[in-house]
Amino acid sequence: MINICNIERFATHDGPGIRTVVFFQGCPLRCPWCANPESQIIQAHLLYDHKKCVGCQVCEQHCPTKAIQFTDHRFTWDRSLCIHCKACEQACLHHAISFAGEQRSIDDIMEEIRKDKDYYRSSHGGVTISGGEAFMQFPQLMELLKKLKEEDLHVTIETCGQFPSEYLEQAYPYIDLFYFDIKHVDDDIYRSTVKGNRKQVQRNMEYLTRKDPDKIVFRVPVIPGFNYDDKTLNAIIDLAKQHHVKEVHFLPYHTLGKVKYEKMLQDYTWSPTMMKEEELEKYKPYALSQGITLKIGG
């Protein structure tokens, strides 16, 4: 069984052609701007929509572990008590409660994936594994990768690169394309902001570029207040060139994930202002001069 957050069909921005994306649960990083915060922990997370809630408290009555309580008419959820029975979700007639994350068998996931095989074939598309960070569930990931290759499907993986290098060696033969996050070039800023170890990311990136630089694309979430400055972004382009990577994607900062924080009863701490794609056009000439194809928005 794999803990997944979602399976998205007809995804058009996560690799070549028409794709199905399998979003794994669980991530080692804690980027404060994360657009999929519900996928950070491996277990399912309750999402509460206060706009739909009518305050009837039926969910509280149906919760067998008292994980849900209304205090001062305010909905609260205690994750440590929740057993994910989803009685609350079923009890709510107003669709105010849902859960992000479920366990699904690999066969079940494969069945879903197969449904669009004709579309992958005609468009040279395939399957993208995303998250979260799929390497967090490494044994399950391997099992899924093998199944995908048995069926000769093109596999792209979107990864932050934060996992042991031996995992990468094992998974490498089953993956056709890596969308590899390069969030920053500075170890300290990386550690203090996203709570990760950039050296490990660097090692994995170097492994991949040594093997075949054409199978890796750098993906850079451009985040104001973190990496949105000429020095950092040009340095990432330089890094690509240094490792013979030919394609880099700058993904402009957006706040589309903000509503999820509200539903998770958490505060969103990063900037409320979205970036426009055009803002990043200015990096294209430099990238071009370095022989790098820079795409804005992926």
Place this chain on the structure above:
Amino acid sequence: MARINIDGEQNVEVSKPVPSEKTPQQQLAIMEAYTEAHKNSAHLDKAQREINCLKTIFPVLFRSIGEDDLIAGRLDFLPIGFGSVTSIGGVGHYCVFHKLRAFKEQLTTEEEKARVDALYDYWQEHDVKSIYCQDVLNDTTTGRFIDCNYPFMATARLSGMMLNYKKLMKYGINGLIELINRQGDNAFLTSSAEALALLKTVIDRQIELVEEKLTTAQGQRQKDLQLMKDDLAVIREDVPHTFHQALQLFWIYALCAGVINYGRMDDVLGPYLKDDIDAGRIDEEEAYRYLKSLWKMIENRRTTVNGRIIVGGKGREHAEAADLFARICLRVCKDTRYVEPQFTLRFSSDTPQDIMDMAYDCIGSGATYPTLYNDDVNIPAVEYAMRVDQKTAQQYVPFGCGEFVIQGQSVGTPNTMLNLLKIFDMTLHEGADSFDGIKKNGPVHVKPLSEFHTFDDLYEQYKKLLDYYFDISVQAQSYSYEVMNKEVSFLFTSILMDDCITRKKALLDGGVKILGGTNETYGNINTSDALYAIKTLVYEQKKYTLEQLVEAADHDFAGYEYIQKDLLDAPKYGNDHTACDELANDLYEFVAKGIRQRGIDAGMGYYLIVISNNQTNTDWGHKTAASLDGRKSGLYMNPANNPQGGAAKSGPTAVLNSLSRFDAKYHGGSVQNIKFTPRMFQKDREKIKYLFQTYFAKGGCQLMVTVVDHGILEDAQKHPENYPDLIVRVAGYSAVFVNLTKDIQEELMSRELYD
């Protein structure tokens, strides 16, 4: 029962007709003259009576030439007159009673009003449709179109005639007269020849009307009018030699025939266009001007659901010239953004890529056109469905909301309509329609719920009731031809339909080569979703009894919200859910094959279901009780072959997979809508193309695409003044969104938008 009064709406009318140029008094005089001719010809053959009547409305009903018209021919219609279809005027010798009543309000004197009353009384006995309705309608099973209280509606009309214009071009008017004269002189033939003489009178009148405009015209306008005048004179006596002459001849004939769908004009007009361009007589820009004028004149007829111009596809004699025509039409369509013509592209693996690209650009601009028809699927499907050879099947054309006919060779009017969901509701209530409590099961015994021990017990009972409705459908369809044939010959239509002239018989008198027909089915997906929910919740999971579910629906789910939630949460068609889609397909095949076989047994060329749609899914939904797919009472039903609004939650590939599951060879047209945001349609164009290509390769027969942004429809509802040209695809037709009623708007908004 009491005498049937068919006063009321007879067709879907979103676009408002252009008012008549004539004063109310003039209109009254024309209607009286028509009525007199009808009375005085009562003892004559129907063909002679028809021509006598036609002479009272042609050419007098033609209006003056429009300010920028480049071809002549604008025609009014009145509440009384002669026609083929309900969209303009009515059927045969017709009276549209509610319009006649409205007309009466425009008159001032009591004397005039009394004259209208006299007309009303006369036509109650003589209106062709009333005669039909008198015999067919009843208090329980069968209502008139549009009366949504019944599970079955029947009407008399001659929709979707697409004539053999090649014959018109080949022979010209004089040539046709000669051809007819050579056949002999029965009443049909002599009246047909007279009709063509009348057409010449109509042309003479056009020349006068052009001359009126010429007196004040200058510069380019003068040249344009002079060309119109010269070419009218040519086509009066000769075959057309130029593109403009061919266009003019086609148009004036179509108006007199009262047809509102035109068909494969690329193969008819393309060769004239190409010759003109090759000879340097005109350039493409000049042709563009003519076609833009044609587009406007078709739009101005305001038929809402018709106006088909079809380009592309297999079986064209002049493919290269036709493609030249098609390219110019694509430009015109993109630039004009009219709701009509319903511009249609037939395509196959042979279609030039640039035409496909232009089509996608046109769709991407928000025009909703062209609608796309897949020849690789439709031709073999039509071959089987209509039992015709491949060459004949290649001439299939969709009309109206998507029913197929064979151009110039078949009648396929949808004179019967079934509400599958209402009939299912009756199955669950021992034959009573739970919306009004009236028993509508005819002679069929419907068991109580307690006797449905298995799912198959229930399903079989439903099929038995359907069988009964299929029987009365085919009878009503056949009878509509009988009645129309008794009253009229449809002369202008007959002349250009194979093989009326050689058989010396009017269209419905044994003249037409293929006498087919269609039955519009509604609520098909709501029903299969309801069946699937029952199958799983009652017979597999045993979570509820059937009685509990029906009780919940009978209360419109008030106090039974958890049951409704479970019904709504059950798998739905449109999500690529194998078992659910298989059940939908099983029901589809039962209905489609049942209707088709009855057509064969009745000796018809074909009788097929169409899963098309105007807005009857919404109108009929208003009169259909809550259903076990979780739908509330009175809510719209699913549009055409698409899922119920809000039910498709798995993305466009899933919905297209579900849609392509039905084998096209059992139906006579099925339409599917899909909506994208401009962002996705433009930015991901290549992927959208692959999406469509794959769907078509998997057996998708048709697709129509609306491109509209998030929030636009919602904003247009609040601020209609800001969206005068926001076009949306309703189902079998396009409309300006803000002209639709709120309930139709809501149904459109409920559909999934892909971004």
